[in-house]
Amino acid sequence: MNVLDVDGLKKFFHTRVGAFGGKPVTVRAVDGVSFHIETGEAFGLVGESGCGKSTVGRAVLHLIPPDAGRVALHGQDLMQLDPAELRALRPSMQMIFQDPYSSLNPKQKVGAALAEPIRVHGRGSGPEAERIVADLLQEVGLPAEAANRYPHEFSGGQRQRIAIARALTLDPDLIIADEAVSALDVSIQAQILKLLSEIMQRRGLSFLFISHDLGVVRVFCKRLAVMYLGRIVESGPVGPVFDTPLHPYTQILRAASPIPDPSARTELVRLSGEIPSASNPPPGCHFHPRCPFATDLCRTVTPKTTEPVTGRHVACHLHDPAQADAMRATKPLAAKELYFP
Amino acid sequence: MSATSASSGGLVQTFNRNKLSWVGIVLFMVLCLIAIFAPFVAPYGPIDQSVMTRMRPPSMEHLFGTDAFGRDQFSRAVYGARISLSVGVVSVFLGMSVGGLLGVLAGYFGKRIDTVIMRSMDVLLSFPTLITGIVIVALLGPSLTNVIVAITVTLIPKFARIARAPTLAVKERAYIEACRAMGFSHARIILFHIVPNILTEILVMASLWTANAIMIEAGFAFLGLGVRPPTPTWGGMIREGFEHIFQAPWMSIFPGLCILLAVLSLNLIGDGLRDALDPRLKQVRDMG
Amino acid sequence: MTDTVLQVRNLTTSFYIGGEWHPAVRGVSFDLARDETLAIVGESGCGKSVTVMSIMRLLPEAGSRIEGEILLDGVPIGTDPEAMQKLRGDRMAMIFQEPMTALNPVLRVGFQVAEPLMQHRGLSREAAMEEAVRLLELVGIPSAKSRAREYPHQFSGGMRQRVMIAMALACEPEVLFADEPTTALDVTIQAQVLGLLEDLRHDKGMGLLLITHSMGVVAAVADRVAVMYAGAIVETGPVDKIFAGPVHPYTEGLLRSIPRPDRDAQDIYSIPGAVPSIDKMPKGCRFAPRCPLKINRCETVDPVLVEITPGHFAACLVRAGEPS
Numbered sequence: 001m002n003v004l005d006v007d008g009l010k011k012f013f014h015t016r017v018g019a020f021g022g023k024p025v026t027v028r029a030v031d032g033v034s035f036h037i038e039t040g041e042a043f044g045l046v047g048e049s050g051c052g053k054s055t056v057g058r059a060v061l062h063l064i065p066p067d068a069g070r071v072a073l074h075g076q077d078l079m080q081l082d083p084a085e086l087r088a089l090r091p092s093m094q095m096i097f098q099d100p101y102s103s104l105n106p107k108q109k110v111g112a113a114l115a116e117p118i119r120v121h122g123r124g125s126g127p128e129a130e131r132i133v134a135d136l137l138q139e140v141g142l143p144a145e146a147a148n149r150y151p152h153e154f155s156g157g158q159r160q161r162i163a164i165a166r167a168l169t170l171d172p173d174l175i176i177a178d179e180a181v182s183a184l185d186v187s188i189q190a191q192i193l194k195l196l197s198e199i200m201q202r203r204g205l206s207f208l209f210i211s212h213d214l215g216v217v218r219v220f221c222k223r224l225a226v227m228y229l230g231r232i233v234e235s236g237p238v239g240p241v242f243d244t245p246l247h248p249y250t251q252i253l254r255a256a257s258p259i260p261d262p263s264a265r266t267e268l269v270r271l272s273g274e275i276p277s278a279s280n281p282p283p284g285c286h287f288h289p290r291c292p293f294a295t296d297l298c299r300t301v302t303p304k305t306t307e308p309v310t311g312r313h314v315a316c317h318l319h320d321p322a323q324a325d326a327m328r329a330t331k332p333l334a335a336k337e338l339y340f341p
Numbered sequence: 342m343s344a345t346s347a348s349s350g351g352l353v354q355t356f357n358r359n360k361l362s363w364v365g366i367v368l369f370m371v372l373c374l375i376a377i378f379a380p381f382v383a384p385y386g387p388i389d390q391s392v393m394t395r396m397r398p399p400s401m402e403h404l405f406g407t408d409a410f411g412r413d414q415f416s417r418a419v420y421g422a423r424i425s426l427s428v429g430v431v432s433v434f435l436g437m438s439v440g441g442l443l444g445v446l447a448g449y450f451g452k453r454i455d456t457v458i459m460r461s462m463d464v465l466l467s468f469p470t471l472i473t474g475i476v477i478v479a480l481l482g483p484s485l486t487n488v489i490v491a492i493t494v495t496l497i498p499k500f501a502r503i504a505r506a507p508t509l510a511v512k513e514r515a516y517i518e519a520c521r522a523m524g525f526s527h528a529r530i531i532l533f534h535i536v537p538n539i540l541t542e543i544l545v546m547a548s549l550w551t552a553n554a555i556m557i558e559a560g561f562a563f564l565g566l567g568v569r570p571p572t573p574t575w576g577g578m579i580r581e582g583f584e585h586i587f588q589a590p591w592m593s594i595f596p597g598l599c600i601l602l603a604v605l606s607l608n609l610i611g612d613g614l615r616d617a618l619d620p621r622l623k624q625v626r627d628m629g
Numbered sequence: 630m631t632d633t634v635l636q637v638r639n640l641t642t643s644f645y646i647g648g649e650w651h652p653a654v655r656g657v658s659f660d661l662a663r664d665e666t667l668a669i670v671g672e673s674g675c676g677k678s679v680t681v682m683s684i685m686r687l688l689p690e691a692g693s694r695i696e697g698e699i700l701l702d703g704v705p706i707g708t709d710p711e712a713m714q715k716l717r718g719d720r721m722a723m724i725f726q727e728p729m730t731a732l733n734p735v736l737r738v739g740f741q742v743a744e745p746l747m748q749h750r751g752l753s754r755e756a757a758m759e760e761a762v763r764l765l766e767l768v769g770i771p772s773a774k775s776r777a778r779e780y781p782h783q784f785s786g787g788m789r790q791r792v793m794i795a796m797a798l799a800c801e802p803e804v805l806f807a808d809e810p811t812t813a814l815d816v817t818i819q820a821q822v823l824g825l826l827e828d829l830r831h832d833k834g835m836g837l838l839l840i841t842h843s844m845g846v847v848a849a850v851a852d853r854v855a856v857m858y859a860g861a862i863v864e865t866g867p868v869d870k871i872f873a874g875p876v877h878p879y880t881e882g883l884l885r886s887i888p889r890p891d892r893d894a895q896d897i898y899s900i901p902g903a904v905p906s907i908d909k910m911p912k913g914c915r916f917a918p919r920c921p922l923k924i925n926r927c928e929t930v931d932p933v934l935v936e937i938t939p940g941h942f943a944a945c946l947v948r949a950g951e952p953s
């Protein structure tokens with residue numbers, strides 16, 4: 001059974017821009033996102049800044065209430081639960097954040113921070129909680145003395161270990177890691193990735209792994225989804241998606257990701273322009289202003305998600321047999337100055 | 342571990358570096374001890390009258406001189422410290438607890454709750470302190486309790502404002518989200534994860550406002566709105582001395598100095614706390 | 630080489646911490662040619678930024694000490710603060726990592742780009758503004774004329790970085806220092822900015838010193854690489870040689886710890902431990918506590934750069950040996 005099923009998830013923010021109240025805008029941060037995570041699997045979520053990755057993570061955890069859609073943990077729909085039931089279910093889903101500096105309470109000793117959830121959920125008290133904490137610290141590679149120190153006494157990498165230990169206190173089934181290694185140096189990043197893989201193997205955990213680094217996703221995840229302006233544009237197994245990306249956006253993302261090999265050096269992208277904002281997404285296919293294959297059809301019709309290869313989903317008219325004729329018939333948009341592999 | 346430890350000296354260390362704030366603490370402690378042990382410190386009773394020694398200037402027998410009833414002004418100042426300090430401390434403590442809590446609730450829950458709380462605080466705040474106090478004391482009658490109530494009411498909106506701003510900032514930190522993900526109740530998150538992180542900001546203001554409250558109490562007493570005579574308070578003593586300001590200036594000067602000393606010590610403490618707070622804020626800012 | 634524009638000789642920068650001077654940069658030497666990109670890589674805290682700040686003399690006077698020689702076009706610089714002030718933003722320019730903090734939020738973008746032109750070239754306000762618009766066009770800001778009248782907060786991260794580049798380029802500097810210019814940006818925008826930098830470097834014949842901690846970025850744009858560890862250059866050479874055959878165990882470790890988007894089934898390698906802080910530097914080879922090849926001698930002898938093949942130097946007792 002799947003750990004997590006997400007179906008048509010939507011989350012809109014209503015804010016105002018400009019001085020003196022300003023004009024109200026709706027940010028369609030997550031606009032109909034569906035995916036599932038199998039037990040023991042790490043599922044990657046990639047995309048540019050502001051495309052809605054973190055919002056998906058928060059909405060899945062119900063830290064912010066989703067506007068529409070279904071989020072089911074072990075087949076149980078979270079939207080149907082009352083607050084008390086939801087709170088009882090919280091231990092099974094935990095989160096690790098990007099910034100190891102703001103994700104720990106600076107006024108709380110590490111030991112107390114780790115023991116608190118154990119006590120609150122009645123999983124142990126006094127010496128028993130202490131023993132669990134000691135085991136957790138050992139599991140994440142920190143000395144037992146760490147329990148008596150405050151977070152500011154640790155380096156970024158060590159803090160991230162503490163945050164991981166805290167996420168493990170309640171023995172969750174699913175961990176949502178939001179850019180959990182993005183703020184770390186390469187060598188520390190590798191250390192943390194290694195730790196996470198070990199924990200995943202040992203505990204049979206599942207991960208929703210949010211990242212903008214394709215390399216990190218490739219080593220850590222089995223499958224992934226690529227997001228663009230609140231929608232998933234492509235999903236599938238990591239290897240094939242990165243080696244033969246189907247969606248033009250994935251292709252560009254992949255081409256722009258630096259590879260540490262000067263012999264594979266290619267011409268760098270020379271396009272200008274900005275990423276459109278989620279508060280004012282372009283009509284039709286959100287990607288059409290940046291897409292080298294865009295046609296008039298793309299400008300008006302939102303592409304459907306199809307499965308051109310088994311296990312791989314993509315939302316682009318190019319891969320929709322139903323639109324093949326229409327795509328051929330409409331004229332391409334003006335050629336853009338854009339690099340394409 | 343070593344890389345960060347240098348930049349993150351705790352509150353205590355920074356506070357230690359500021360010598361003057363320690364002077365403030367010692368001074369305030371001495372004043373408090375004097376107030377607590379007044380019967381042992383004061384050589385005479387606070388209301389013991391003596392016709393023989395009326396309006397005597399300061400001497401070895403009567404350090405602060407005597408008043409029109411021949412009462413020892415030093416003993417009265419010592420007993421007066423009890424009233425003045427306890428009015429300051431108690432009203433600030435109450436104002437801080439109630440106002441602080443309201444501010445934290447407003448900041449934490451936001452939306453409707455925020456609007457309702459902060460609008461009512463704005464209304465309270467729009468009346469000048471002394472006017473509010475006079476109205477309350479006039480309605481309830483002059484007494485120690487009512488003076489404390491009056492000052493507390495004027496302090497509540499101030500503390501609510503001071504508490505709300507840092508709550509808004511702390512609320513956005515990832516560890517609060519982590520707490521919610523772990524299924525902690527709002528009460529636990531507020532008490533154990535928000536309050537400790539905004540406490541320093543509030544304590545700075547508390548120490549400064551204690552000084553303020555002492556002065557307000559003196560002002561009430563001076564206007565005759567405070568504790569009823571013959572119970573000594575510093576403000577009351579100044580008022581009594583005012584009638585004889587030219588013949589017996591010591592009657593007003595010494596209680597005035599007492600107020601000055603208390604206010605000064607609290608301001609030094611407040612400044613020390615603020616200094617201790619600032620580098621930490623800076624560090625947080627550096628971390629982005 | 631007549632082509633050399635910047636020469637750095639034995640640069641040592643120390644900070645005064647706890648009553649003692651501790652070097653954050655030790656004996657760093659390198660050359661930078663016109664139309665060349667030299668990348669300095671290394672983990673956080675290795676002294677990359679301090680190196681550049683020392684060359685630009687942007688470190689606070691109090692508590693820091695800079696030794697060594699810096700030559701711009703063969704002429705020693707850095708001793709006279711007033712002359713340095715004239716050079717900065719004119720013949721040597723710099724781009725920072727955080728484009729938001731480096732731009733003044735209350736001044737219009739166009740004016741900020743025009744400022745160095747008025748300051749260093751004595752252009753009139755109108756002429757400088759005209760030139761600023763041309764520069765903003767050059768760095769690929771659409772409808773530059775109207776956007777020049779906007780404020781930094783109205784620009785996205787990538788656009789702000791372009792503005793920074795336009796500012797740095799205003800006086801056509803001979804040397805451009807870019808301190809992690811793309812770290813805060815998305816990969817697609819990073820590729821744009823790096824591409825832009827490369828084009829401009831080539832068109833103007835600038836020397837580009839690029840600081841980064843991303844080996845991927847190095848592989849994409851650098852001609853030569855200098856790997857820094859704990860304040861010193863431990864390996865330097867042409868980019869293809871360093872990537873194809875890293876000599877220093879630190880370079881090797883860095884290369885092995887990068888997760889690659891183009892390869893399957895990778896074992897994650899990680900260099901154990903962390904960069905020591907400058908007041909807790911180990912004796913001998915500073916990489917010894919983290920080095921898998923360490924021998925006893927490493928704990929006492931400080932290795933120096935040895936030439937392995939022409940232009941490729943490394944400082945490792947085991948891998949590169951000691952100079953005879």
Ligand SMILES: Nc1ncnc2c1ncn2[C@@H]1O[C@H](COP(=O)(O)OP(=O)(O)OP(=O)(O)O)[C@@H](O)[C@H]1O
Pocket residue numbers: 013014015027028029047048049050051052053054055056212278279
């Ligand atoms: N609380 C909020 N109120 C209003 N808008 C929001 C809020 N949270 C997020 N947004 C907007 O929703 C969009 C998606 O944000 P989100 O943080 O999910 O992006 P992301 O993919 O995680 O980006 P990043 O890589 O920068 O973390 C953005 O345009 C953001 O500005």
Ligand SMILES: Nc1ncnc2c1ncn2[C@@H]1O[C@H](COP(=O)(O)OP(=O)(O)OP(=O)(O)O)[C@@H](O)[C@H]1O
Pocket residue numbers: 644645646653671672673674675676677678679680842905906907
């Ligand atoms: N003003 C200063 N006073 C004392 N120490 C300093 C100062 N500036 C930098 N350092 C120290 O010098 C060392 C090198 O710092 P530097 O900023 O050059 O690192 P970096 O390689 O640029 O790292 P990053 O990738 O994090 O930018 C660090 O250990 C740092 O703590």
Ligand code: SF4
Pocket residue numbers: 247248249285286287288289291292293294295298303315316317318
């Ligand atoms: S639907 Fe059209 S615009 Fe969108 S990605 Fe496909 S080809 Fe490009």
Ligand code: SF4
Pocket residue numbers: 877878879914915916917918920921922923924927932944945946947948
């Ligand atoms: S000198 Fe020794 S410790 Fe240093 S890098 Fe070489 S082998 Fe490792």
Ligand SMILES: [Mg+2]
Pocket residue numbers: 053054055178
């Ligand atoms: Mg995010």
Ligand SMILES: [Mg+2]
Pocket residue numbers: 677678679808
């Ligand atoms: Mg730096």
